[in-house]
C-alpha cells in the first residue's frame with residue numbers, strides 16, 4: 001500500500017509534474033547496449049528451425065500462435081516462465097474484451113470515437129479502426145476453439161459491449177488461455193517453457209531471422225522467417241518505469257506480474273525498432289484498487305455512479321469519466337488514499353452487485369453504516385466535510401448530471417441518500433498496464449525510426465504502442481491483444 005504521509009504525496013505530485021514535463025526526453029533512456037556475438041569464445045549455440053517464432057504465451061502470443069498454426073506454419077512458442085505460470089498478465093486479467101455494441105457502421109464509429117476521445121486524439125486511429133473491424137469476428141473465432149463468454153453487457157461510461165471470459169470476471173482467463181494453448185499444440189506448435197528470449201538474430205540485410213534464447217541447458221538459437229514479439233508490458237521493471245515514466249514511478253503498486261519486464265521492448269529497440277509514447281504518467285493505466293488484492297479488487301463497475309472521497313472528505317474527479325480517470329486522480333490525493341462511497345440504491349444496481357459479489361469472493365470487507373457520521377468515522381475522514389460534500393452533490397443532481405457540483409459530474413449522477421451507506425476503503429492507485437511500446441503498421445510489422453518495416457519482425461499486444469494514452473476504454477487491452485495477435489500470426493505465417 002502506498003505511504004500515508006503528506007511528504008510522500010507531495011513528492012508524488014512533483015513526480016507527476018516532472019514526468020509530464022520531461023516524458024519525451026526520458027523515453028530515449030534506458031535501453032542497454034546490444035549484446036554482441038563477440039562474447040562467444042567457442043561454438044555458437046545449437047539451432048532449431050521453425051516457420052514462425054512467437055515470444056510470449058499471453059492473449060497476444062497465443063492468438064498469434066494459433067492463427068499461424070491454422071495456416072500450416074511450424075510454430076515455436078517461447079515462454080520464460082514455468083508452465084504453471086504461463087499466460088502473463090492475461091492470466092490475471094478481469095477477462096473483459098471491449099467490442100462495438102453491434103455490427104453496424106454506427107456502433108463501430110462509436111467504439112472508435114470512444115477510444116480516440118480517451119486517448120485525446122493522440123493515438124493511432126487506423127490501428128483502432130482495425131479493432132472495431134475485427135474484434136467481433138475474433139471473439140467468434142475464440143468460441144470456435146471452445147472458449148466460453150458470458151452474455152455481453154454494457155460497460156458505462158464507454159459505448160462498448162464487454163465480453164467477459166466465463167465463468168466470471170477475474171475468473172475466466174486461465175481457462176481461456178489453457179484452451180488456446182491446447183489449440184496451438186493440437187495444431188503442431190512446440191512450446192518451450194523456461195526459455196527466455198534474450199536477443200533477436202539479424203542477418204546481413206538487417207532482417208530478423210530468429211531469437212537467441214536462454215534455456216536451462218544453455219543458449220539456443222531459434223531460427224525462422226518471422227518472429228512475433230508478444231512479451232507484454234514493463235510495469236514489473238522498476239528501472240524502466242523510473243527511466244521512462246518518471247523518477248518515482250517504480251514506487252507505485254503494481255497490479256500484475258512482476259516479470260512484465262519489457263524484454264520485447266528492449267530486444268526490438270536493439271534491432272532498430274521505434275518505441276512510441278513511452279514517457280510520462282500518461283503512458284500508464286492506473287486504477288484505484290484495494291491493497292488486499294491489487295489484481296482483482298478493482299471496483300471499476302461502480303466508479304461512474306459512486307462518489308470518490310479523499311482523506312479530507314472531498315470529491316476530486318468527475319467519476320463518470322470512468323475508472324482510469326478516477327485512478328489517475330487518486331494518485332494526486334493526500335496520502336494516495338481514497339474511498340468510493342455509494343448508497344443502497346447504487347448497491348442494488350447490477351454494477352453495485354457485481355462489485356459487492358467480487359469483494360465478497362475475495363474476502364474483502366465492504367464498509368457499511370446507517371449514517372454518514374458513522375461512515376466518516378469508519379473511513380477516517382472528517383464527518384462535517386463528508387456530509388457537506390454529499391449534501392451539496394445531491395443538491396446539484398439534475399437529470400443524471402451534477403454540473404454545479406465541485407467538481408462537476410457530466411453523467412451517471414445519482415443522489416447518495418438511501419441508507420445504509422457503503423464505502424470501498426482504502427483504495428490506492430496501482431499500475432495495471434503500460435501503454436507505450438513498439439510502433440507497428442496495420443500488418444503488425446515492427447517499424448524502424450524511419451517508419452519502415454523491419455523484415456521478419458512482428459509485434460502484438462501490450463508491447464505495442466499507439467493504442468492508448470492518458471485515459472482508457474475498459475476491456476481495450478485484451479481486445480487489441482487478440483486482434484493484433486491474429487493479424488501478426490496471419491502475416492507471419494505468410495512470410
Ligand SMILES: Cc1cc2nc3c(=O)[nH]c(=O)nc-3n(C[C@H](O)[C@H](O)[C@H](O)COP(=O)(O)OP(=O)(O)OC[C@H]3O[C@@H](n4cnc5c(N)ncnc54)[C@H](O)[C@@H]3O)c2cc1C
Nearest residue numbers: 056058060080088089090094095197232256461462477478
Ligand atoms: C490485474 C489486471 C487486470 C486486467 N484486466 C483486464 C481486462 O479485464 N481487460 C483488458 O482488456 N485488459 C485487462 N488488463 C490488461 C491486460 O491483461 C494486458 O494488457 C494483456 O493481458 C497483455 O497481454 P499480452 O499477451 O500482451 O502480454 P502478457 O499476457 O503479459 O503475456 C506476456 C508473456 O510473455 C512472456 N515473456 C516476457 N518476456 C519474455 C521473454 N524474454 N522470453 C519469453 N517469454 C517472455 C511473459 O512471461 C508472459 O507470459 C488487466 C491487467 C491486469 C494486471
